[in-house]
Amino acid sequence: MKTLVLIGSNRKQGATATEALAQARELDPTGQDTIVHFVHEMKVACCCGCEFCRKEPACSQKDDMAGLIQEMLDSEAVIIASPVYFGALSGQLKTVCDRMYPVYRGGGKSLLAGKKLYLVYTQHSPCDTYADVRKTAEDYLFRFLGFQLVQTTVVGKDGKRYYAGT
Numbered sequence: 001m002k003t004l005v006l007i008g009s010n011r012k013q014g015a016t017a018t019e020a021l022a023q024a025r026e027l028d029p030t031g032q033d034t035i036v037h038f039v040h041e042m043k044v045a046c047c048c049g050c051e052f053c054r055k056e057p058a059c060s061q062k063d064d065m066a067g068l069i070q071e072m073l074d075s076e077a078v079i080i081a082s083p084v085y086f087g088a089l090s091g092q093l094k095t096v097c098d099r100m101y102p103v104y105r106g107g108g109k110s111l112l113a114g115k116k117l118y119l120v121y122t123q124h125s126p127c128d129t130y131a132d133v134r135k136t137a138e139d140y141l142f143r144f145l146g147f148q149l150v151q152t153t154v155v156g157k158d159g160k161r162y163y164a165g166t
């Protein structure tokens, strides 16, 4: 399966990368159709809020984000993996998510409609912590952008896993 992996931790051997890459191997065992990005290595500026993308499905800022959105459109599944920082997605990943506004075309329409999404969170706290925060991100960010959430995986510090189907 053509899989795009976005990792929101700078730590290449960390818990987030480990879980995200393991899931990618399940979706695409040969890895030939998998693209992996550690988002901190990409040139992605913060959303400037100009709302250019409300007029046309593009961004006024020219950096790596247009290419990343195209990779998402071309993929069959997207894995978005983040360490929990202060109860939320890491800043690196939130910046990328904010810049995905061009895919939302208003009236509930999205260029990514139905795209399979696998969410991964890693954290020190037990897996059942932050369920409310995850729900908010699902409702107001990921589903809003049109993703079809297939699975949320939470990995706690003790290595225990919690899988939440949808």
Ligand SMILES: Cc1cc2nc3c(=O)[nH]c(=O)nc-3n(C[C@H](O)[C@H](O)[C@H](O)COP(=O)(O)O)c2cc1C
Binding pocket: 009, 010, 011, 013, 014, 015, 016, 017, 083, 084, 085, 086, 087, 088, 122, 123, 124, 125, 126
């Ligand atoms: C700035 C910062 C904030 C963090 N905030 C939380 C938090 O609110 N709750 C939590 O359970 N763990 C928190 N952690 C721990 C990380 O979520 C946890 O260590 C994560 O698995 C790290 O992933 P990595 O190994 O991929 O970097 C925080 C870590 C950092 C560096």
